[in-house]
Amino acid sequence: MKTQIFIAALFLSGFTFAQEKKSDSVKTQKIEEVILKKQVFKKQSDRFVYDVAASPVTKGNTTFDLLRQTPLLSTTDDKTLKIVGKNNALIYINGRKTNMDAESVTQFLKNTPAENIQKIEVITVPGSEFQVESSDGIINIILKKKMSDGTSGNMRMSNTQNKYNSSSASFTANYRKDKLGISANLSGGENIQAQSYILRNGTNLVKNESTGDIDDPNKNLGGYLNFDYQLNDKSNLALSWNTWANKSYGSTVELLNNLNIYNKDGSLSKTDLTRSSNIENARNYNNSVNLNYELKTDSLGSKLNLNAAYLIYKRFQNSQNRTLVHDTSGSFTQLRQNVIQDLPQIVNNFSSTVDYIKKFKNDFTASVGGNFNTTKTDNDTKNFFNYYDENGKFNNTKPDLNHFIYDEQIYGAYITLEKKFSDKFSGKVGTRYEITRSLGTSEIPNKEMQEFERNYNNLLPYVSLNYTINDKNNISYAFSSRMRRPSFWELNPVKNILTQDNYTQNNPFVKASSTYNQELTYMFKNSYFLILNHSYFKDVITQVPLQRDIVRDGITYRQLAYIRTNFGDKQEMSAMLGMNKTFFNQYLTTNFNIGVQHNINNGTLNTDPTSGQVFDTYINNRKSTSILIQTNNTIRLDKKKTWFLGVNYFFVDKQQIELGMLKNLSSLDVSLKKNWNDWTFALNLSDVLRTNIVEIEDYQADGSYNYVRNDQFRRGGTFSITYNFGNQKVKKVRNIEGASDDIKSRTR
Template structure:
């Protein structure tokens, strides 16, 4: 059920740039500057925040939300224009923690430690990231001071349920040693309300109810650096995260209507309840060696890593016959399901950078070896005997081995002061084999992919610049997506994963114009071959309409976007704005009519259409006091009717208000999210066959947050390096 909730909640991921986090907090520090500095280089947008009025008393997370092209929809993950995900780098090193741990890291990193933020919308060949990933590189200040510092943070937020979170971080530097550590925990309850309907002119299935999910998370990280010499550094990184789901329940009242053989309407009512418990533990170990070859940036970087992930999920589901008032009459069916997942990964990377007189050469390679083991078990209750019987069709033991190696080469050159360019390519080799033990179902793949990249920037004059970028990438399915399990929503409505999913090929282009380091026009295009989604396949069996959301490749998608933005301060930094208006055109084409595992035939699901969608993002911060210690934030976004692969998404909008008080080393914040309760998901799709599918979902986005943060110690300490994990890409594919 967890994966289903994630899938439905991320339906709006394709509009990431238009949505802003409802807790957009813009904090102004007690420093006088004239403007924020934004510079466009050949492959990245650079935001110089070393003297920014939003730094003091802020966190890295909130500062990132002030950065052009960056937004957040859930106060947890960060997104870049046109990207479904933002990968966090620190000092050029990719973080290898999961989303929860990265959130804790950013919310506990003082913004005063940051020199600049680099936004890389289309990563070059040297970056080992997925096709839909953009990069945010946080460059820390270089001033080095021995000592210790840290902070505590506690937050309480109220929606339909009350939730809490807390974290603490400690940083220490002495002579050749540098240590950074963090411990975070969270206890939250989420509820999602559903009204779903599918069917055709002869049969319909309407499900109304809720999904409630309680979680407790705890985890942290430890980074240690030791300077072997002035040019050599040895680093060790460990991070861990434990998550436990409790009090998780799906409760749906289903109304099933169909025409019988006499062409009369018949109605059947039932209730589906699912109770789920799960826990997962993720441990990452990384050893890093760095050798600086000169003072121009030449270096060698070597990583070795081990990742171990384990998850256990237990589901108990029952379907009861009811009357029209949802009162239980009898038991229709009951089953127990156990869904474990275990992942072991060994990884290594080598990167070489050499700065010559007229250009910079980059080269390197990576290797990943991953083994997954998923032994799914399902048993049904025999209503005649009262005993549970193993379902041989729904129980399977799937093992999967994958080896991925890659080589890259790139050249970076400045042609005078006005033109800079980067040319590169990756060559990736994939060798994978998966099998459902005891069956004839297996999947084996061996292929190579050549992935070129190119970017160029032209500084026309001091106030005008223009840049162009092109990248090609592979997007591989997550490991949980290829585990052939079923996750039931109702007895005849469920998600089914697919071991036969192929990697998608993605080609990205971007053209950007900047004026006076405050205004920008971005035009981008992304074309995906063998695109994937949860394809909703329907068929009618004995008068009942069955719906399967099957993860599979369906065809192609083409996404176009044009964004006009402004990031500027007015009235001597009293009023700060980050505005974006734009249009996007999402086009999809493809067709699926068969279950890729069972080969059962369904009515074809056709994806063929496009739609022009406007959006507006308005972020405002107003300084309320001359002492620069009271601030008001007012933020709003609107997204028009949008075409996605599952159908048409109705307009979305959200209004948020924030009040913040800074008192010495203390920061107090009150955030009111989705005040008008307008951020609701409504998806509608009608197929040429007459089959329709409707999803009406509300995720309890209207909430109130109260947060207290305290910073202590010497704030000028340079942290230990956040080491890029060799297993970082593999970690992202665990889905946690």
Template sequence: MRKLLFTSALLTSLFSYSQEEKTKDIEEVKMTKKVLQKKSDRLVFDVAASPIAKGNNAFDLLKETPLVSSTDDKNIKISGKSNAVIFINGRKSNMNADALESFLKSMPAENIAKIEVITVPGSEYHVESSDGIINIILKKKLTDGTNGNLRFGNTQAKRNSQNASASINFRKNKLAISSNFNSRNTFRDQQYTLKNGDANFNNTSVGYVRNNDLDLGGYVNVDYDLTEKQNIGLSYNSWYSETKDAQSNLLNTLLYRDDNNVTKTTYNRAVNNMNARDFNNSINLNYEAKLDDKGSKINLNAAYLNFTKAQQNINVTTITDVLGNNISEVGKFRQEIPQNIDNLSTTLDFTKVIKNFTLSTGGNFNKTKTDNDTYLERFHYPSQSYIKDINQSNHFVYDEKIGGIYANAEKNFGEKFSAKVGARLEFTDSYGEILNTNINVKRNNTNLLPTVNLNYTINKNNSLSYAFTSRVKRPSFWEINPERVYLTEINYIQNNPFVKASSAYNQELMYMYKNSYFLQISDSYTKDATTQVPLQRTIKNSDGENVKELRYIRTNYGSENNFSVNLGMNKNFFNQIWTANYVLGLQVNSFKGTVDTDPITGEKFAPFHADGSMTTPFLQLSNNIRLSSKKDWFLGINYFYLGKQRIDLGILDPISSLDFSVKKIWNDFTFAVDFRDVLNTNWITINSIQTDGNYNYIDQNQYNRRFNLSITYNFGNKKLKKARNIDGAADEIKNRTGN
């Protein structure tokens, strides 16, 4: 069911900000403190100098950070990037997406000193081609003691969902422990209208997809100071998710011409019921030694990760009348889709600082084994028993080894100019096969990936920066598992073990004025880009009728180029009562490629052409208004609009959202009420029409209009220094599990 969210990556926001200078008078000496600074490879947001931190949690604070936004109150996005990887104190977080969301929403913003936004990561970072980085720097206090917080939330969309979390931090002398436990009971509903066909055939599917997920997760980080300059740490992360009675229910209307050219209409209903459980557990051992007081250090990691998933689908097709009333059952199958991923990983990083020169080098190695034994059996009505479908069952195993080394050099040439150059050399050796067949895939690749960052401060009011990076994006493990997820018997999603890694080349030019205004120009070119390509062909069904089979096949389709220009502003008005973050942008998305073959079976389909280009306007308005002199009441008014745009699947119609929020701070409690998508305009509609007349249409309502209520209670010593957040050696692999 989760793979049915076609548009999760479509709403990458272009939200960008900058922030004005703030002055302080200290002993009659006037000092200027920059809330926003542009360094050679990152934008630094000084939270302590911003009026928006008080009473917020880390997630809400990130949404108010320059270049960062969230359109669904779940995923954090960076301008021009499809994904934001969260780092804590320079180390990648060890949590999956659901656990990370809960963690950020339970972290008080008052614990944060700075937020660094790295739109074009250097070669030292183990991230994918379309990833940006957000590095959260926590305040450093040496006080011993205990603190924590409790958070309770309730969300009303079509159905009601609940969540709760608890975090506790402890420090005593050389020992520090941080822990978190969170749980959620989430209902996700979607309403679909799907259409595909040509001049002689039309299939219209109308219905819903609904999920009920119970999630339990948490982590424990233990950090011990061996000496003043040496630390050892152990982290354990665990996440359990259970999906109960998820269902897709689609009423299908088939309009076609038979062999005698007579127009006929038939009706059927396809119902797919799914239950699933998955576990994600990882453990990481870390050693860090500071070599001097200038920032020189060495960091070692060793990690083990295990991900297991069990999923069962039962699909039933029934002939109906025009009103959708069932007449007779004509098809039924059940499907087992297990998955197991084991990974061992190590990393080594070394940094040496010599005056204004910094040299960093290191490497990583990981070994991953995946095992996916998909089993499908169809119901045989004469014998009233299930019989295995050999063509739709497969046992796919995949072994992968990845090694990489990197080197960076960074130097400040006076106060005006700084530069950082580097390169990463990656080695990939992988082999996958469907057991008992001749279908296999073997790869042995070497990639050299250079990076460049330049920053020039023209004067105190003007600065200019340029960045270039090349990256490899490897497919997630679920993408290469050759399973099928059925909407109907002739309309389904199919993954692909032959998906190749994509190569991306990213450039960015940024001009800033008075730390309040910015102009950002970026371009990203992707070779061997991937998507779920909709392939169609005419076949005969079991009744001898001519119907259109539609396969959404995960595969490489060609090249993609995304160019964007954003003009933004962040300013405070009326003595910081009103904080306004605005951006106006244009993006040009271009696609080129053709797919006409199932990469697994070799079957031919009508060609799908991804060729096309379109210019799209974008507007983001974010307002935070302090309603009281005590700084305990706040009002938020936010709006975004994304015009009609070209995507790989076709044309996405305009989307927008108007949101309101009210926040009340009372002692150690924070009460927040949010109204999302008030006008119910955050709705996905995609059209694709090919030159041969084949068309595909998706109308998807994810019920984004919702009401959120949350209560957060902070307790204990607010000046407590937290345990180190340890960069896990298996973090990159965990991201590719898709969980």
């Protein structure tokens, strides 16, 4: 609940220079032969290709380290990978989403040797065959194929120190014998996610300020088990199981709230000092199983791929939110309000997909496919608001009960046609048609049951063109349209309490939003590139900060509610110059990006759609222009290629987002790595200058204001030890896309 309050509101609202990653699963594709001439970075029709086999930074790295050095990619927290200019980056392996949750895929990438990678593809505008939402981009990892039978694996241990100390460990094993391949992973860890907040809102007559800390302890355990069996030369059968569990007991929020009320002449009339003391226990479980069948239908690479999957996600959360005032001794022990919350969520999903790729001899490829998802979520929310008089004695209880059930069916079909007309010109066109049928029911005691029906029919076209002018110059254009469905937790009409007058409200009335992306790319000498991008978002899904005056016991308070809803439209336009080069006989490898982005926001709201309560009108029709600078550098310190120094830096200028003006962000990260036989020792220092702190401020024409400062203590150090054992040339088990992957992402 705590992290969700403001951070999700910020980064899910369209902050395109800082995104989150998701995860999911895979099908094999025929690996192309290594190109002998060293074109490390090049542009193909619909993607950028980083030829890892020709790169000097591969040896001794993990796949995660390698991705950090890939052009257009970066990480600011050593957990999530980002594509410049995209809201989200999805991890694919051999053309299919990884069938793992976010934590597991991070461990997978950190424990897979980079020597096993053939190339990395960055798809900034995915085609119709990809099941992605909004303006998501794709990182597609192509594994090497010439590997032998045997056993391999690795063990990794790491320890991190920022505000608190945390540790993690993982074990991964791969086995292949003839037609059978098995891979398994077990990983876990403990950490305390710490945050501090400064929250201010109000008008010139009523001003609130809340300051304090959040400590969220977590214990994680999970992994995967994959079986892949080659039935014959043309067909494979695979079974995958993924699991992840999180336990977060004893999470605390301690905020000191200061309310100042002023007279019209500016003099102070009254001060009200309270403390919000929250404690929360939560645990969640995510289990999925996927069955995959693949059939090669000819020698050209045509194939049929079938998937069926079942996913169950359970989250159980209860919390106690106490508002305390001074007792006679001056201590914060006297109750004013005590809110008891029980917020469970259960998601069940069955999914299936079918894909057929037909390749022809004249460099023409046709792909057709479809998918079906049926999902049911069950949220039986129980809130009890307990109120106390001025002496701290119990006064009354107000229950707030809501049993919300959501049923959804999604039917999808696509077709793409790709043609290489000549050595210089190629093109790809496609479309995806999606039908969504959904029904939410809300049962509240002593009230008539409410129904929320949402039906969509969406035709989503796609086109890309690529022209190679000569050996040094290449130009390409791509257009795509996508939709973003709300996450299941966004639809659950639950209220999360932070302070007595500060809360978030989810919304079953939220509808899907639409996104239209255009991108023009120019590349010179396979090292320098220019990307021009335009994205139009319709019915943006975000949290909107609404304020109003309320009177309680004769005192005027200022209430602040973050309402989840559709909030108008916005446009994002960007221009990005980039470079990928090696210098000094490959002792220095550098990626450098500099760009400018222009945001146009257009949204207005004054009513909570879940309750009809009227607030002061919040208007965001502002524009902003901001600069991005990003550089990732790897320095080889010795001739034997055993010592490496990494220096990464990013800077994002202030920009207007839905919640207000986001102030500039930056981070300097430094790493030192030593390879010794099968061992790797690494030290990573993040946010060395302690500049990666979120600040948002907003001022309305009516005089109301809102300010958020959130420090997640990103400055810290991580020391890790990795040991690789066995035959490192073992062929990896095919990573299979789970049919439920797009559903799984909406549970988070």
